[in-house]
Amino acid sequence: MNFFKLMSAVSILVFWTCGTATGQQTDSTAVADSLLMIQLQQSMQPAATVVQQQPPPAPRSTLSTNPDISAIGDFRTSYTSVGPRKVDLYVNELELQVSSVVDPYARANFIYTFGKDFTTGELTPALEIATLTSVSLPYQLQLMLGKFKSVFGKVNIVHPHAFSFVDFPKMTANFFDSEGMYTEGASLSWLVPNPYDFYQELTLEVGRVGSEPNASLVRGDNSQLSYVGHLKNFFDVTQNSTLEVGLSGLNGPNRFAYSTSMGGLDLTYKWKPVQFNVLQSFTWQNEILFSQMRLTDAILVRSLGAYSFAEYQFGQRWFVGARYDYSEYPDDASRRDIGGTALLRFQPTEFQVLALEYQYTDRNYDRSTNQIIFRIIFGIGTHAAHQY
Amino acid sequence: MRTKRTRLAVGLSLLCILFAYSLGFAQIKVVTTITDLQSITRLIGGDKVDVFAIATGFQNPHFVDPKPSYILKLARADVFVTVGLDLEIGWVPPLLNSARNSKIEKGGEGYVDASVNVPLLHVPTSASRGQGDIHVFGNPHYWLDPLNGKFIARNICEALVRVDPDHRSLYEANLKKFDETIDLKTKEWTEKMRPYTGMKIIVYHDEWPYFEQRFGLQVVDFLEPKPGIPPTPSQLLKVINEMKRDHIKIIVISPYFTTESGELVARNSGGKLVTLATSVGANDRIKTYYDLFDYNIAQLLDALK
Numbered sequence: 221m222n223f224f225k226l227m228s229a230v231s232i233l234v235f236w237t238c239g240t241a242t243g244q245q246t247d248s249t250a251v252a253d254s255l256l257m258i259q260l261q262q263s264m265q266p267a268a269t270v271v272q273q274q275p276p277p278a279p280r281s282t283l284s285t286n287p288d289i290s291a292i293g294d295f296r297t298s299y300t301s302v303g304p305r306k307v308d309l310y311v312n313e314l315e316l317q318v319s320s321v322v323d324p325y326a327r328a329n330f331i332y333t334f335g336k337d338f339t340t341g342e343l344t345p346a347l348e349i350a351t352l353t354s355v356s357l358p359y360q361l362q363l364m365l366g367k368f369k370s371v372f373g374k375v376n377i378v379h380p381h382a383f384s385f386v387d388f389p390k391m392t393a394n395f396f397d398s399e400g401m402y403t404e405g406a407s408l409s410w411l412v413p414n415p416y417d418f419y420q421e422l423t424l425e426v427g428r429v430g431s432e433p434n435a436s437l438v439r440g441d442n443s444q445l446s447y448v449g450h451l452k453n454f455f456d457v458t459q460n461s462t463l464e465v466g467l468s469g470l471n472g473p474n475r476f477a478y479s480t481s482m483g484g485l486d487l488t489y490k491w492k493p494v495q496f497n498v499l500q501s502f503t504w505q506n507e508i509l510f511s512q513m514r515l516t517d518a519i520l521v522r523s524l525g526a527y528s529f530a531e532y533q534f535g536q537r538w539f540v541g542a543r544y545d546y547s548e549y550p551d552d553a554s555r556r557d558i559g560g561t562a563l564l565r566f567q568p569t570e571f572q573v574l575a576l577e578y579q580y581t582d583r584n585y586d587r588s589t590n591q592i593i594f595r596i597i598f599g600i601g602t603h604a605a606h607q608y
Numbered sequence: 609m610r611t612k613r614t615r616l617a618v619g620l621s622l623l624c625i626l627f628a629y630s631l632g633f634a635q636i637k638v639v640t641t642i643t644d645l646q647s648i649t650r651l652i653g654g655d656k657v658d659v660f661a662i663a664t665g666f667q668n669p670h671f672v673d674p675k676p677s678y679i680l681k682l683a684r685a686d687v688f689v690t691v692g693l694d695l696e697i698g699w700v701p702p703l704l705n706s707a708r709n710s711k712i713e714k715g716g717e718g719y720v721d722a723s724v725n726v727p728l729l730h731v732p733t734s735a736s737r738g739q740g741d742i743h744v745f746g747n748p749h750y751w752l753d754p755l756n757g758k759f760i761a762r763n764i765c766e767a768l769v770r771v772d773p774d775h776r777s778l779y780e781a782n783l784k785k786f787d788e789t790i791d792l793k794t795k796e797w798t799e800k801m802r803p804y805t806g807m808k809i810i811v812y813h814d815e816w817p818y819f820e821q822r823f824g825l826q827v828v829d830f831l832e833p834k835p836g837i838p839p840t841p842s843q844l845l846k847v848i849n850e851m852k853r854d855h856i857k858i859i860v861i862s863p864y865f866t867t868e869s870g871e872l873v874a875r876n877s878g879g880k881l882v883t884l885a886t887s888v889g890a891n892d893r894i895k896t897y898y899d900l901f902d903y904n905i906a907q908l909l910d911a912l913k
Contacts, residue, residue, distance in 0.1 A: 324715065327705065356710035360683055411683055411708065419676040454676040459664075462675060492673065495666045495864055536838050569836065570698070571737060600737075605702045608674045 287320030287328075290601035292381050301590040311343060312336050312595070315381070319604055327353045329604070331379075348402070360411040367404045367430055371423045371450040372468045373507050374486035375527075376400040382606045384503070384531050384539070384565070386577040386595045390547040390557045391525030395436050395482070395511060402430025403448060419454035429472065436480045436513060436550045437472040444479075446472025457489075464488040468509075478514035480550065485509075501533040513550045523548040531563070539565040545581075558582045572598045636772050639681050639712075640689040641696050642669050643888040644751045645722055645760065647897040649689060652765050652782045656775050657687075662703075665889025668864040670741070670836075674699040679706045686771050688712035689764055692723040695748035711771075720767040722760040726750045729817045740834030752886065753818035754794045754901050761786045793898055797905050798823060804912060809858040810847055810873070812839075812865050815886060819904070828856065831869050839869040851877035858911060862886045882911045 292315040298308050313336065319329040331349035336342075351366040369377045375392055380399055387393070392400050405427015412420040425448040428439040437446055448470040455463045468484035485508050492501040508526040515521060529543035545559035561579045568574075579591045635658040640646045646661035653659070660681050663672045669691065682688060682703055690700055704713060711718040728746030735744045750756045765783040769776045805824035812831045820827050829850055833843040850856065851873070859881045861870045870881040884904045885894050894903050 321714075324710070324713075353705070354708075355713055356708050360708050362706070362708050411680065417680070419680050421676070452676070456675065456677050462677075464676075494664055496866065497673065498668060498671050498864075499866065569737075569741075605674065605698050607702050607706070608676060 285320075287318045288602035288604065290317045290599055290603035291315065292317070292597065292599045292603065294381060294595065294597050296386075296593055296595045298591065298593045302587050310336055313380070314343065315348070317601075317603060321355075322352065325355055327355060329353070360413075362409045364407040364409075365405075367402055368407060370401040370403045370429075370448050370470070371407065371409075371425055372401060372448050372470050372482070373450075373484045373509065374464070374466055374488060374505060375507060377607075379606070381573075381597050381599075384529065384541055385543060385561060385563055386575050386593045387561075387579070389507070389525075389527035389529075389543065390545040390559050390581070391507065391509060391527050394547045394557065395509065395523075395525050395550050396434040401434050401437070403427045403446065404430055405445070419452070421452045421454075423448075423450045423452070425449070436474060436482065436511060437470075438475045440473030444473040446470065460493050461489065461491045464490075474513055474550075476513075476515045476551075478516070480511060480513040482509055482511045499533070499536050501531075503529075503531045505529055511550045515551060521551055521553055523550050523553040529561075537567050539563070539567070541565070555585045556583075571600070572596070636686045636768060637684055638687040638689065639678075639685040641672075641691055641700060642751075644757075644897055644900065645689045645691065645764070647888045647895075648757060648761050648786070649687075649764050649768075651786050651897065652761055652779055653768055654778065654782055656772065656778065657768070661889075663887075665885070665887040665894065666863040666891070667887075668862075669695055669887070670698065672696070672699045674702045676706075678703050682707035682712060683709050685709060685712050685718065687718040687720060687764075687767050689720040689722055689767070691748055691751070692721040693728070693745040693748035693750075694743050717770045718767060720763050722763050723748070723750060724759070724763050726756050726759045729821065730814070740832070741836030747814065747817050749815040749886070750818050751897075752816060753822040754790050754797065754897075755822065756818060757790050757897055758787050761790075789898065793901065794822070797901050800905055800909060801825075804908075807858070807912075808854055808856045809860055810851065810856060810879070811860040812862060812870060815862065816860060816884075819884075823905075828854070831859070831861075831873065844869055844873055847873055848877045851879050858882055858908070860884050863890050880911045882907055884908070 293311070294313040294315075296308075296310055296312045300306055314334040316332045317330065320327070322328050329349060329351045330347070333346050333348045334343040335346060337344045347367065349366075349368055351364050351368050354363045357363060369379070371377055375383065375389060376396070380388065388398060388400060392398075403425050405425060407423060407425040409421055409423040412422050414420050426445055429437045429446055440446075449468065451467045453465045457463050464487070466486040468486070469482065471479060471481045474480040486506065488503065488505045490501070490503050506526075506528045509524070511521075511523045511525070513521045513523070525547040527543060527545045529541060531539055531541035533539045541563035543559070543561040543563070545557065545561070548556045559579060559581045561577060563575060563577050565573060565575045573596070575595045577593045577595070579593075580588070581591070582588045636653065636656055638649050638653065638657050638659040640649060640659060640661045642663050643661040643665040646659045649657055649659045662678050662681075663669050688704075690696060710716055713719060728750065730743075731746040732742055732744060735742060751760060761783055765779050768779045801823040806826055807824075808826045808828045810829050810831065811827050814830055814832075814835050816827060819825070829847050831839040831844065831847060833840050856877070857879050859870050859874055859879050861867060861881060861883050863883060863885065867881060867883075873879065874881045884907055885891065885900055888894050888897055888900050894900050
């Protein structure tokens with residue numbers, strides 16, 4: 221085991237060094253003076269022009285080497301039919317992101333959050349993401365080091381503010397954490413060449429679950445690492461529609477000093493007419509996971525979680541959605557939650573999202589709940605665009 | 609034994625010839641963000657380039673989904689040509705970040721910011737998102753002035769020479785030909801538009817300042833109250849009153865905006881709604897960068913009859 225760990229560490233270092241060594245640092249060629257072209261243009265300009273031209277700007281890349289900085293706020297109002305505080309009004313999370321290119325060989329990204337602690341009522345600071353990602357390794361590989369969202373499944377890699385619904389599926393919350401699972405370690409992904417020339421990406425992660433232990437995995441002692449793998453297959457069905465099918469697997473230590481293993485399957489269909497892509501869209505996303513969690517030498521718990529949601533955009537700013545949830549618990553398959561969620565979302569601009577969500581949860585071990593949440597999310601500064 | 613050796617030698621020779629032959633015909637793989645850059649790249653690169661455009665000609669270039677299938681194209685590209693000026697900021701960075709191709713990263717020999725040296729319009733003196741979707745470096749729709757096509761073509765030509773210096777003379781000859789053709793055609797287009805110099809028009813979105821300047825038009829208002837904000841009743845009413853007061857006859861819309869608000873304004877003001885193409889491939893008649901202006905000028909003249 222120690223030998224394996226050593227080899228893993230050495231491999232990671234070798235890949236990183238390889239990428240750094242093979243990355244081509246080319247000086248950007250200064251563009252030749254085009255005074256002649258400007259003169260020609262001026263000579264051809266119509267007599268009566270309405271707008272005055274300005275001289276060519278200085279190269280924009282020299283304007284600043286500051287990193288991109290953004291802040292995202294998530295404010296909420298909620299009503300819950302069960303619990304001591306039925307109506308609440310609170311700041312759910314503030315997120316600060318700093319990202320930049322480090323050098324010709326790597327990019328860095330940090331996300332620091334202040335999240336609501338519902339026990340104390342305080343906003344608790346946490347380092348959510350801290351990554352260093354290679355720009356170019358040989359053989360279409362990409363290496364990421366640090367703390368990142370684990371690549372298990374489709375929804376887990378999404379940041380909460382970028383998800384269609386106000387909350388993550390019950391499967392995510394029950395098997396991991398309300399915001400999913402994080403890994404501290406290394407992630408290596410590979411664009412797999414294939415004869416059919418479709419997008420296929422294999423990602424392997426090794427490390428420990430993030431500083432916050434989740435329901436299925438913990439950091440474990442020094443000899444126990446977690447392993448996560450994902451195979452993403454993406455197809456352009458038509459110019460307006462796409463299909464994504466993913467397979468996931470993980471293994472790692474759990475809080476009972478044994479291990480948990482999981483397998484997952486995700487399927488996402490998206491439709492968006494290219495010509496009017498800001499006006500209409502439809503997404504149908506599904507995921508299922510199977511878990512095996514060993515509690516003692518004699519007890520192995522097999523459990524299941526799944527969700528399916530559909531979202532339809534019926535105007536430039538308006539979306540409706542519905543989600544079905546089914547989730548058992550990783551350490552007790554006899555307990556299960558079934559949920560139904562309805563969503564109405566309004567996006568005045570791409571920098572602000574207002575969402576109203578109703579959720580009914582049926583629990584076979586406790587009282588069922590009705591919940592209504594209104595959320596407003598807004599962003600300022602330069603925030604990196606999210607993956608498709 | 610000897611026959612076998614001979615066969616082996618002949619086979620190997622044929623393979624070598626085939627390999628050398630294929631190298632001779634290997635095309636430079638270019639990915640462009642929009643079809644106009646694709647068309648200009650084809651005009652400069654000729655049969656030495658294989659060019660793929662990510663956005664279609666009838667798509668709003670501000671909003672393109674960064675589909676993973678584009679990552680495959682970028683991973684294999686020798687040259688990447690972008691409009692720049694943050695036009696594609698919502699979708700190019702996630703694609704380039706996943707492409708694992710240092711050649712086309714910013715600063716790489718295959719990275720082309722087509723806006724370099726273009727004289728920019730509407731460069732803001734202050735920037736606030738309260739003004740809507742503003743572009744801090746200036747209005748990015750510069751390819752809609754045909755003479756700016758020459759800056760684009762030169763930037764592309766220089767990149768092709770960097771990655772494929774063996775064909776420098778071909779690329780430079782094609783650039784010269786492109787410059788001459790665009791100069792000639794621009795003269796024809798401006799002559800056709802000369803009778804309408806100073807004519808006031810309304811547009812849906814602020815994407816026509818370069819076209820406006822080149823052909824002597826005067827955009828006086830927009831259907832959008834602010835860039836990126838959909839038309840509101842009060843804005844449409846304001847535009848209707850302006851059109852009536854100043855006898856404005858033309859409302860210009862792009863293919864990717866719905867026509868309802870424009871039609872409403874046209875009905876209530878006595879004006880005409882004209883759909884102009886913002887890019888090559890907006891419809892079947894527009895196959896090249898030259899066709900883009902042929903089509904738009906023809907559409908305007910037809911509406912003004």
